[in-house]
Amino acid sequence: MLAGLLKSDEQADAEAEGDMDKADSLGVPTLSVSYKPQKISPKFEGTVRQLLHKRIRDAYVHPQFVTDVLRPLNIEDIIDNDVQNLSGGELQRVAITLCLGKPAAIYLIDEPSAYLDSEQRIACSKLIKRFIMHAKKTAFIVEHDFIMATYLADRVVVYDGQPGIETTAHAPQSLLTGMNTFLEQLRITFRRDPTNFRPRINKPDSIKDREQKLSGNYFFMDASDD
Numbered sequence: 001m002l003a004g005l006l007k008s009d010e011q012a013d014a015e016a017e018g019d020m021d022k023a024d025s026l027g028v029p030t031l032s033v034s035y036k037p038q039k040i041s042p043k044f045e046g047t048v049r050q051l052l053h054k055r056i057r058d059a060y061v062h063p064q065f066v067t068d069v070l071r072p073l074n075i076e077d078i079i080d081n082d083v084q085n086l087s088g089g090e091l092q093r094v095a096i097t098l099c100l101g102k103p104a105a106i107y108l109i110d111e112p113s114a115y116l117d118s119e120q121r122i123a124c125s126k127l128i129k130r131f132i133m134h135a136k137k138t139a140f141i142v143e144h145d146f147i148m149a150t151y152l153a154d155r156v157v158v159y160d161g162q163p164g165i166e167t168t169a170h171a172p173q174s175l176l177t178g179m180n181t182f183l184e185q186l187r188i189t190f191r192r193d194p195t196n197f198r199p200r201i202n203k204p205d206s207i208k209d210r211e212q213k214l215s216g217n218y219f220f221m222d223a224s225d226d
Contacts, residue, residue: 034104038111038142041089042135044083048075049121051083056101069100069136072127096124100131106138113145122198125151147199149181159180176219183218191221 014022044051052060059065073093092115113121125148132139143149156178161167189212190199202209
């Protein structure tokens with residue numbers, strides 16, 4: 001609805017009844033929005049360089065955008081590749097670049113982790129968060145990858161209850177406290193990987209899993225990744 005792709009039920013009903021004044025009053029206010037959809041279907045005929053030059057020319061040549069977005073996404077590695085021949089992960093990186101390169105009040109980003117490997121997901125989440133904070137904009141990000149979500153979030157709202165029947169939304173908590181509460185509900189613990197220092201799920205009923213459950217420490221967060 002924020003992207004202007006869907007209408008509310010009330011607005012659709014008013015239009016069906018022919019009451020356009022009511023329909024207009026029920027519509028979402030027109031906002032400056034940049035939207036990256038979940039499914040990416042490339043239609044552009046040409047290279048990545050040509051696409052960026054056409055769609056986000058000002059951002060594409062701006063030194064700050066190059067530093068904050070293009071370099072972390074390694075766009076230079078695929079800059080002269082044909083858009084139609086890009087892999088899923090390469091398309092995702094280009095789509096994120098296009099989304100962030102468009103001037104907007106609100107950024108709507110759906111599943112930015114799709115087709116990215118684990119390291120790319122972490123780099124992507126960091127650059128999105130840094131870009132939004134520095135630009136002082138608002139972003140709505142739909143993400144089901146747990147680790148990427150933890151790198152994007154500062155605060156967590158935990159829900160409990162019975163899905164579809166009765167649910168309680170608790171007050172926003174810190175990332176560490178909120179994720180700890182959420183994982184406790186799932187009876188899942190995370191440890192710090194000794195190789196890359198990223199959070200990893202413990203094997204159920206392993207020594208580490210039992211130790212952390214006894215101590216109430218379900219979630220690990222590396223402060224160096226802030």
